[in-house]
Amino acid sequence: MPTALLVHAHSESDSFVTAMRDRIAQTLAGQGYAITHSDLYAMNFNPVLSPADFGQRSTPDHLVYALEQRHNFESGTLAADIVTEIEKIRAADLIVLTFPLFWFSVPAILKGWFDRVFISGTFYGGKTIYGRGGMAGKKACAAFSLGGREDMFGERGIHGPLVHGMMRHLFQGTLGYIGADVIEPFVAHNVPYQPLEVRSRCLDELAEYFSDLDNHPRIPIPDLDKFGPRFEPL
Template sequence: MHAHIVHAHPDPSSYNGALTQGARQSLLDIGYSTTVNDLYRTGFDPVERATHYRDRADAEAFAALREQRHAWENGTLPSEVKAEIEHLKRANLVILQFPLWWHGPPAILKGWMDRVFVNGGLYTSRKRYDTGHFRGTRAIVSVTTGAPERAFGLGSRGGDFQTMLWPIQYSLHYMGFSVLPPFISFGVQGHGYRYEDDASLHKRLERNLSAWRSYLGALDAAEPIPFPSWGDWDDDGRAIAAPDR
């Protein structure tokens, strides 16, 4: 079994760094091999643009979907994208580790999705959702917040996690991944607003790290998040039955 961790935090010594290292160790302990792509360390360029493509389908106008498909078909994808796809293909489990920045993932991770989920190769009109390329591969979003747990929920100050994680988790589902429940580390308040004293913060974050390691140690108990799929839509893509929420 192999796990690939995509780490989207600028400082490896941060709490996000500790979660990535904790995940790696827990997975090694239960017999996984692991790879980590620390996007800041490797200098991943998250901006999809013409200069990434040396052999263009159209040298005049840049259409990302067309150039991705062309590069896939001709074996001319950028080397960092090719390498990442190889890691993803090898993985039975993919973890996205990031801090919540403006109610979503940092730009570097959004751009990783823009560039690595290659049109015409990793997804096509027929190869998506439950017929997606990565069906059978599990994915987990592990996210840290500055605000405390009590501040989150529909209408609450921090926002609603189902809404904030929907774009990233639904995109994973689009690519065919089985998305397991997210692991949310609340109230990581090192340098932002403070809601508790140092001792209690430290203790809580240590406990949280253990909870993350326990989650990964018992992955078989985790049920994927239910998302709608082809059988739930009519020919126009409309929901046949009204969703629960």
């Protein structure tokens, strides 16, 4: 049975984003997925990467986060809350992020989950990025809501392209960078200004989207075969 890890970043149980998360869980369970959760606010997840994450220091005088992430994970001294999240990811075939767009980005609690959980060595390294990253063989997708209208985005929109521009840092720079097969996200525009029936229709479209997930386009990720040993273009 495939497993889907739902990583959720909204504090309110009656919010639209939480309704999206619940509908995704229901839809994927109907597709035969076992569902696991990282409900970041409910867990009171600490999003601030700091030296307190490391029980040991390989370089006591000068802290290099990436180095200590590797060293502490290998020696079993990485903070327990991080290890728990890494194990959940390892057990999952699909990771789904649900969040409201904050400042052209993800909420801080989710950004901090990436910072602390996607550790060097396990998820990425000098040469092990993109197709060779630690999430190779796993799928990732997101469903997010935002205040802006759809016509504010795209090549001619005031804010420019959303998924391939504003949010490229997430889809290519984070999920793609660590090797996931990144599926185009589901986007719910203009949510705070929509009446209940429009929101309800949007949840139906979301369910339809997740019932056919494998057939959606992928986010283009650089092909490492087109780059040399120092990532120079061939």
